[in-house]
Amino acid sequence: MTAVQINRSFAAPLARVWFALTEPDALMAWFWPARVATKVTADVRTGGSFRIDATAGGFAASGTYQEVTPMQRLVMTWRWDGEEQDSLVTIELTANGDRTDLALRHDLLPSAQAREDHEQGWNDCLDRLPSWLAAD
Numbered sequence: 001m002t003a004v005q006i007n008r009s010f011a012a013p014l015a016r017v018w019f020a021l022t023e024p025d026a027l028m029a030w031f032w033p034a035r036v037a038t039k040v041t042a043d044v045r046t047g048g049s050f051r052i053d054a055t056a057g058g059f060a061a062s063g064t065y066q067e068v069t070p071m072q073r074l075v076m077t078w079r080w081d082g083e084e085q086d087s088l089v090t091i092e093l094t095a096n097g098d099r100t101d102l103a104l105r106h107d108l109l110p111s112a113q114a115r116e117d118h119e120q121g122w123n124d125c126l127d128r129l130p131s132w133l134a135a136d
Helices: 014-022 024-030 112-134
Strands: 002-010 038-042 049-054 059-069 073-080 087-096 099-109
Touching: 002 112, 014 024, 014 087, 014 099, 014 112, 024 038, 024 112, 099 112
Parallel strands: none
Antiparallel strands: 002 099, 038 049, 049 059, 059 073, 073 087, 087 099
16 A cells, blocks of 8 residues: 655645635635536534535545544545545644645555555645635
8 A cells, every 4th residue: 555645835824724625615616626517515523524526527536534633633534436445634734823734645545556646636636725725
């Protein structure tokens, strides 16, 4: 099994970054490219679930929140529709002055190719996040 580790720093307060990661409307705005219409449901609590559907793309991911520590940490399972095994995503946030540091780890990926694909996907999403964070 392989893992992805990504660290970013965002010019936004911790509460705004937390909101971006946990509110369905916010996730729909930055998580997948604008050309991919999405529908997001998220019950952000330990034991709650989430689902992100590409409404016209024919793909979706879902999972269960294993740990929710508000403003600090999200741990959730991750599974693409059609896959048989869950992987595990851990996101940790740290306030750093007027910035927020984000550490993301995606564990239990079944192959080197899955690792490369997920690393590209997470980086693509996180590249779009600053624009959303800066918007009013």
